[in-house]
Amino acid sequence: MxxxxxxxxxxxxxxxxxxxxxxxxxxxxxxxxxxxxxxVIEPQPAFAPAVRQAWATLATRRLVMFVSPNAVLQFFAQAPVGSRWPATTQAAATGPGTVAALRAQGLDAAQVLSPRPDSAQFDAETLWQQQLAAIDWPGRQALIVRGEDGRDWLASTLRAAGARVDLLAAYRRIxxxxxxxxxxxxxxxxxxxxxxxxxxxxxxxxxxxxxxxxxxxxxxxxxxxxxxxxxxxxxxxxxxxxxxxxxxxxxxxxxxxxxxxxxxxxxx
CATH class of the missing domain: 3.40.50.10090 (Rossmann fold)
Known part of the structure; x- marks a missing residue:
C-alpha cells in the first residue's frame, strides 16, 4: 500500500x-x-427577476429543491434585501455539499431534506425514496433551482405524484x-x-x-x-x-x- x-x-x-x-x-x-x-458557473443578469420573484413566493412552496451548492449560492446571492426563508418551506438537496451550503445560509437541519449519510447513492432517486415519496403531494407546490438546463427526473416524478412544479434557472454552466x-x-x-x-x-x-x-x-x-x-x-x-x-x-x-x-x- x-x-x-x-x-x-x-x-x-x-x-x-x-x-x-x-x-x-x-x-x-x-x-x-x-x-x-x-x-464554470456564470451568473446571468437576465435570470435575476425570476429569482427575486421566486423569493416572493417561497412561503407558498412545500419544497424548494437545490441541485448543487452553486444553485444555493446563486439563489441566496440574489435574494431581495430583508428576505428570510419561511419556516413552512423545506429545502431539499441530493448531496452533502449542497446540504452544507444550505446550512451555511442559516437553514437548520429540520428544514433540509436529503439522502441519509449512509446512502449508497446521493441522487434524486434516493432523495425521493427516502424523503419525498411519503409526502402528500396533490395540490402542493415545489420549485427546483438549477442551471439553464438539467435532468428532469425529479420534476416529472413530483408532477406524477400531483405536485405543481416550477423550474428556475439561477445560473449558467459553461x-x-x-x-x-x-x-x-x-x-x-x-x-x-x-x-x-x-x-x-x-x-x-x-x-x-x-x-x-x-x-x-x-x-x-x-x-x-x-x-x-x-x-x-x-x-x-x-x-x-x-x-x-x-x-x-x-x-x-x-x-x-x-x-x-x-x-x-x-x-x-
Missing amino acids: PTTSALPTLIVTRPQPQADEWVDRLAALGCPAVALPLL APAWDDAQLALLARIEADPARHAWQFSSSEAVRHLAAWIARQARPQPGLLATTALATHPRIAETARAAGWSQVIEVTPDAAQMLARLRQMPFPD
Whole structure:
C-alpha cells in the first residue's frame, strides 16, 4: 500500500468555489490534490427577476429543491434585501455539499431534506425514496433551482405524484477557458498519468474534458489513461463512454476517495 507521500495527486474538477474547498478538505486528510474545474458557473443578469420573484413566493412552496451548492449560492446571492426563508418551506438537496451550503445560509437541519449519510447513492432517486415519496403531494407546490438546463427526473416524478412544479434557472454552466498554469497541469497529467487521478462529479464536466481532448492537434492518451473516481454510476458510465478505461465509483466523501487512492497501484 502506498504511503501518503506517494499517493497520486487527485485532480478536483468541481466548479469554484467548491473545487478549492475540496482541495482543502483532501489536504487536511493528507491527500495531495489540486483544482482544475471542468465547469464554470456564470451568473446571468437576465435570470435575476425570476429569482427575486421566486423569493416572493417561497412561503407558498412545500419544497424548494437545490441541485448543487452553486444553485444555493446563486439563489441566496440574489435574494431581495430583508428576505428570510419561511419556516413552512423545506429545502431539499441530493448531496452533502449542497446540504452544507444550505446550512451555511442559516437553514437548520429540520428544514433540509436529503439522502441519509449512509446512502449508497446521493441522487434524486434516493432523495425521493427516502424523503419525498411519503409526502402528500396533490395540490402542493415545489420549485427546483438549477442551471439553464438539467435532468428532469425529479420534476416529472413530483408532477406524477400531483405536485405543481416550477423550474428556475439561477445560473449558467459553461466549459472552462484554462490559463497557462492550468494548461501546464494538463501537460503534467498527460506526461505522467499514473501519478494523477481525476475526481469526476458531473457528467457534463467529463464531456467538457473529452471535447477539449478531441480538439487537440496531438493525441492526449495520458489524460484518458489516468484513473477516474466518479461520484455516481451515471458519471462513471459517461467517463467510460468518453474513453476512460480505469473508472472507480465512489461516494462524494473525501475520506472514501483517499481510501480508494491508497488501494491503487502506484509507481515508486
